Amino acid sequence: MPELPEVEVVRLGLDRHVVGRTMAAVEVLHPRAIRRHEPGPLDFAGRLAGRGLVAAVRRGKYLWLELDGRTEALLTHLGMSGQMLVQPVGTPDEKHLRVRISFADGGPELRFVDQRTFGGLAVTELAEVDGTLLPDPVAHIGRDPMDPAFDPERAVAALRAKRTELKRALLDQTLVSGIGNIYADEALWRSRLHWARPTAGLTRPAARLVLAAATEVMAEALGAGGTSFDSLYVNVNGQSGYFDRSLAVYGKTGQPCPRCGTLIAREPFMNRSSYFCRVCQRPPVSGQR
DNA sequence: GGCGTTACCTGGAGGC
């Protein structure tokens, strides 16, 4: 599942393979893939054809390609299963190919492939927010820990100001962006905090600890090329990352905790799952978890 | 306004 490290790997690939090139034609094979581009497929294709790509930028899990003139961008969110692939012209279409972008130089084309269609593309306006040029739909997203302007103490304060469960706050992209279910569970395990711990009453050191752990685990994952459990997550060349070999708790139900040996537990959380160690990560007293 | 819940979507895995 693409979270911050996986999206950054894709951004690096786009920066290398498509920035500096001019789009020639855009083919939308599934309208849902551009559902956030309200004027529809014809407008989407028309606004991209003939335009140059000048930069590949990311905030959290959002990724965009700035268009020449720097007033618009091709915005992407990979959702759960989205891939941005750079493929030689003539390569057989992927089963779930949604959008194809060909280039004026006749070189490799850019393909948006998405099995579950939670992801999508849109052409959006760019506007300056807090000194940074952002697509409109990204304006409310907080800075991520890889952002040079990320302010850890501001994030600590925002986390402690919430009145909810700790994991729910970690997944809130308006506080700190880029953290998804996998890295939230790993960060909580590293900081020995239970996912249901209330943010109210969370000490400043504890908040610093869990945010530092999230930053650390995502940096390690980036170094490993991202996390992959199946063929759904790949970089622009179609290669999977291998950070999943380093995960301590995510998806490890029934396996021993790498720290104490207790079997890893799984509990339902927000229509998904939380993986944790019942001994290392003591549940909050009032929650009886 | 803040928080919690739900819909969206597809395909693999497992049970019967």
Place this chain on the structure above:
DNA sequence: TGCCTCCAGGTAACGC
């Protein structure tokens, strides 16, 4: 073999 159900989960819309 075929059918059914469950599960994966990021985001936005909705209700309280």
